[in-house]
Amino acid sequence: MKITIRSFARFREIFGEARTIETTGDAKPKNVLYSLCEDEGCTELLFVPDGTLHPHITVMLNGKRLSARETEETTLTAGDVLVIYPPVSGG
Amino acid sequence: MISIQKEDIDIGSLIQQSRDIDMGAQVVFVGTVRDDGIEAIEFEADRETAIADLRALAAEAMDKFGLISVDIIHRDGLLEKGETILVIIAGAAHREEGFDGCRFIIEEIKRYVPIWKKDITATGESHWHD
Numbered sequence: 196m197k198i199t200i201r202s203f204a205r206f207r208e209i210f211g212e213a214r215t216i217e218t219t220g221d222a223k224p225k226n227v228l229y230s231l232c233e234d235e236g237c238t239e240l241l242f243v244p245d246g247t248l249h250p251h252i253t254v255m256l257n258g259k260r261l262s263a264r265e266t267e268e269t270t271l272t273a274g275d276v277l278v279i280y281p282p283v284s285g286g
Numbered sequence: 287m288i289s290i291q292k293e294d295i296d297i298g299s300l301i302q303q304s305r306d307i308d309m310g311a312q313v314v315f316v317g318t319v320r321d322d323g324i325e326a327i328e329f330e331a332d333r334e335t336a337i338a339d340l341r342a343l344a345a346e347a348m349d350k351f352g353l354i355s356v357d358i359i360h361r362d363g364l365l366e367k368g369e370t371i372l373v374i375i376a377g378a379a380h381r382e383e384g385f386d387g388c389r390f391i392i393e394e395i396k397r398y399v400p401i402w403k404k405d406i407t408a409t410g411e412s413h414w415h416d
Binding site for chain 2: 284
């Protein structure tokens with residue numbers, strides 16, 4: 196199935212503004228993002244050495260922010276849109 | 287008013303528009319581009335989510351601090367030194383609520399609202415803020 200990954204700012208320059216990727220039917224957001232980072236050779240960008248998502252990264256699924264636990268447990272479905280935010284710095 | 291815009295902000299007009307006779311205080315925060323040896327700052331936002339976040343934040347601040355009104359306008363795009371980045375106006379019956387509410391809003395914006403800034407130097411180099 197296909198899902199879309201969008202990113203902004205520093206992450207947009209690495210992963211692109213939006214890309215559609217093919218995943219398996221039981222894919223979880225964290226696993227998908229780990230594979231994405233492996234493909235780009237930059238796992239340290241989103242993940243700490245123990246394999247958990249960096250706490251300052253925000254992951255959204257279809258416009259809703261996910262907790263770290265939700266990134267590991269939520270099953271993606273076709274057409275889902277994952278968004279990854281680097282640390283914010285507005286104001 | 288809640289907005290993310292490229293255009294400059296008419297702060298005086300915004301203050302007048304948000305004023306209400308129930309207010310005893312309007313606390314105004316203005317964020318500007320400081321000369322840190324840079325040429326400009328480029329702002330990028332996830333506009334849809336950022337606007338939704340700012341609206342929710344304004345409502346939360348009004349509820350939490352008893353504010354009468356909240357206006358938040360954030361710029362995006364390329365801003366030069368001295369330009370206005372952000373204006374927050376917290377309208378309150380008393381100054382304490384206004385100061386507390388305004389401080390709460392700016393800290394929360396910096397904590398989670400999806401807006402990013404990238405420094406641009408005179409030589410054209412750039413780097414994103416973390």
